[in-house]
Amino acid sequence: MIVYQFGCPDHGPFDVRLPLGSAPARHPCPDCGLGAVRRWSTTPLVGDARARRTAVLDHCERSRTEPEVVHRLPGRPAHGRRPAPSPATAHLPRP
Numbered sequence: 001m002i003v004y005q006f007g008c009p010d011h012g013p014f015d016v017r018l019p020l021g022s023a024p025a026r027h028p029c030p031d032c033g034l035g036a037v038r039r040w041s042t043t044p045l046v047g048d049a050r051a052r053r054t055a056v057l058d059h060c061e062r063s064r065t066e067p068e069v070v071h072r073l074p075g076r077p078a079h080g081r082r083p084a085p086s087p088a089t090a091h092l093p094r095p
């Protein structure tokens with residue numbers, strides 16, 4: 001899903017999540033229902049890619065000075081499937 005931005009002349013900008021490539025030129029405003037024009041001033045956001053990227057970069061930066069120490073394998077998920085093995089824990093003994 002992509003976040004597209006539309007602008008209502010009366011109520012201002014609002015975001016709409018739509019499948020990639022399916023954004024119409026106009027979308028009903030959530031406040032007044034009139035067709036709001038799509039704004040092209042910003043690039044469409046792919047999900048919350050920026051937030052995830054920032055979280056990964058922060059984690060990498062933090063691991064330089066505060067590395068996480070793993071003493072045991074994480075527990076099994078509630079649905080019973082094992083998580084994909086991580087290269088960081090591949091050398092640890094398996095239960």
Ligand SMILES: [Zn+2]
Nearest residue numbers: 008011029032
């Ligand atoms: Zn409106």
